[in-house]
Amino acid sequence: MRYPEKPCPGDRVAVLSPGAGLPGLFPHPFELGLRRLEERYEVRAVEFPTTRKMGSTPRERADDLHAAFADPDITAVLTSIGGSDQIKVLRHLDPELFRANPKPFFGISDNTNLHHFLFDLGIVSFYGGTVMTTLGRGGAMNPHAEESFAAAFLGSGWYDLRPAESFTDLDRDWSDPTHLGTEPEMLPGTGWQWHGGGQLVEGRLWGGCLEIVDFQLRTDRYLLDDTAYDGCVLFLETSEELPSAQYVGELLMCLGERGLLERFSALLMGRPKARTLGQGDDAAARAAYVDAQHEAVLTAMAEYSPDVPVVLDVDCGHTDPQLVLPHGGEVRIDPGAGSVSVRY
Numbered sequence: 001m002r003y004p005e006k007p008c009p010g011d012r013v014a015v016l017s018p019g020a021g022l023p024g025l026f027p028h029p030f031e032l033g034l035r036r037l038e039e040r041y042e043v044r045a046v047e048f049p050t051t052r053k054m055g056s057t058p059r060e061r062a063d064d065l066h067a068a069f070a071d072p073d074i075t076a077v078l079t080s081i082g083g084s085d086q087i088k089v090l091r092h093l094d095p096e097l098f099r100a101n102p103k104p105f106f107g108i109s110d111n112t113n114l115h116h117f118l119f120d121l122g123i124v125s126f127y128g129g130t131v132m133t134t135l136g137r138g139g140a141m142n143p144h145a146e147e148s149f150a151a152a153f154l155g156s157g158w159y160d161l162r163p164a165e166s167f168t169d170l171d172r173d174w175s176d177p178t179h180l181g182t183e184p185e186m187l188p189g190t191g192w193q194w195h196g197g198g199q200l201v202e203g204r205l206w207g208g209c210l211e212i213v214d215f216q217l218r219t220d221r222y223l224l225d226d227t228a229y230d231g232c233v234l235f236l237e238t239s240e241e242l243p244s245a246q247y248v249g250e251l252l253m254c255l256g257e258r259g260l261l262e263r264f265s266a267l268l269m270g271r272p273k274a275r276t277l278g279q280g281d282d283a284a285a286r287a288a289y290v291d292a293q294h295e296a297v298l299t300a301m302a303e304y305s306p307d308v309p310v311v312l313d314v315d316c317g318h319t320d321p322q323l324v325l326p327h328g329g330e331v332r333i334d335p336g337a338g339s340v341s342v343r344y
Contacts, residue, residue, distance in 0.1 A: 001204060001328045003124045003343075004102040006154055007075040009042035014068035014076070015131055017051045018061045019083020019110035022132065024052035026174035030080055033136030037078070040141075041153060051080060058085070062092035065114075069101045076153070081132045082109025082239075087215050090117055090222055098123065104153070106130065106324070108317060109239055112208030115327040116216055119206060120224055126152050126344075127208055127235075127316065128324035137320065138172060139183035145321035152324040152344040158332075161314065161323060161340045164189045169273045169280075169319045171240065184320065190271075193312035194335055195298055201266045201309055201333040205325055205342070207235040209317065211243060214251050217258075229263045233331050237270025237317025238293070242279065245289075249296030256304030266309045266333050268325075268340065269297055270317035309335045 007013055015034065017023060023030035030052075034045050048064040050056035068077050090113055099121045105114060106129035118125045128134065129149045135141065141149075144164055151159045166186040172179045206229060207213060213236065216223055238248065255261040272293045274286035294312055301310050311333065315323050325331075330343040 001122050001124050002102055003156070003329065004104050005075070006104060006156060007043055008154075010044075011075040012044045012046050012073050013037075013078060014071075014074045015045045015047055015051055015078050015080060016064050016068060017053070017056075017080045017083075018065055018089055018114060019079065019086045020081060021050055021053040021056055022081045024054050026132070027052070028177040028180055029132045029136035029138070029174050032180055033131035033134075036135045036141060037131065041150070046074065058088040059092050061089050065089070066094065066097055069098055069103055074103065076104040077106070079107030079111050079130050081130055082107070082111055082209075084110055086110040086113040087212075087219060089113070093117065095121055106153070108322065109209045110212055112212035113216070113222070115208055116222055119328045120222065124326050124328040126324050127327045128322050129153065132174075133320075134322050137184070138179045139181065142321040144315075145323060148321070148323040152326070156344055158341050158343050161342060163191045163313070164315045164321050167271065167315060167319055167321065169271070169275055171275070171277045173277065190313055192314065192338070193294070194309065194338065195312070196301060196310040197307040198335045199309070200336070201233065203231050203233040203265050203331060204328055205235055205331050206232045206328065208237075208327065210236045210238050210248060210251060211241060217254070226258070226260050226263060229260065231265050232263070233266045233268065233333065234264040235268040235270070235314070235316060235325060238272055239318050240273055240276040242273065242276060242289070245292035245296040248293055249300050252297065252300035252304070256300060261300075261304045264305065264308065267297075267301060267311070268314045268316065268333075269310065269312045271313045271315055271319045273318040309333050311340060314340070
């Protein structure tokens with residue numbers, strides 16, 4: 001696995017929408033994120049034809065990816081947001097172009113597809129740091145997320161993850177620009193939950209949004225031979241679609257029956273997102289949803305891979321703060337010390 005060189009102040013960085021062109025519908029958080037990107041990190045954001053275009057074709061989005069990665073003056077690629085059909089883009093991509101021009105790539109959710117594509121080429125990418133969520137957060141960037149993003153975007157070396165002191169999973173109405181000036185409602189942090197084996201683990205991270213990992217498994221066009229994941233550390237997190245505990249457990253069951261789950265040396269499970277706009281307002285119901293997902297994960301791991309460390313409620317996905325994980329990059333998990341470190 002290769003770590004691409006990081007951008008420097010003054011560089012041009014691409015901002016793309018390889019999933020959905022939501023900046024065209026919700027320009028306010030997107031433009032706030034662009035301003036922060038340029039002002040705080042002293043880079044120049046470069047948009048491409050489909051960055052703000054809803055309904056762009058998979059071929060058009062692939063063309064933008066090709067143009068961004070092939071441009072020698074572009075030193076990193078950030079995504080605006082996720083989507084739901086990025087898997088259609090992969091068939092249009094030229095692997096050799098990306099292999100010859102590796103660049104840091106940042107995104108979550110539907111961008112799991114591109115993270116897997118780059119992993120197959122031996123390129124480390126970065127799960128996190130989308131423009132409309134991390135950078136375009138209302139009020140101010142979450143300090144914890146900002147620290148992680150800055151370390152991953154411009155830096156290198158080891159970074160110690162830590163549980164969030166406070167978090168939120170509340171979506172805000174992006175069509176209402178008044179939210180941009182106010183902080184979101186935050187809840188007290190819950191810490192991490194440790195289960196399974198107590199051995200020190202070092203490996204490479206692989207995974208992403210659980211629902212998109214399921215897309216990859218069902219199509220089975222863009223995965224390597226199962227043996228390629230031996231010793232990797234699996235990480236998963238769930239989206240604003242609020243998948244049921246039954247679905248989460250069944251996905252892990254299928255990984256187990258395939259013989260793939262037992263190849264991973266540990267599992268980092270993201271904090272469950274338990275509410276979205278118009279759904280999940282009851283605190284007791286949210287707590288029950290989180291508990292049910294935890295139970296489903298632990299039940300499957302106990303059956304198929306009982307001896308590996310499992311860490312629950314890592315802030316690495318659709319909740320806030322959104323910490324960055326290096327997909328394909330190195331991770332150290334020490335249950336004895338209660339520590340998780342990643343190399344950016």
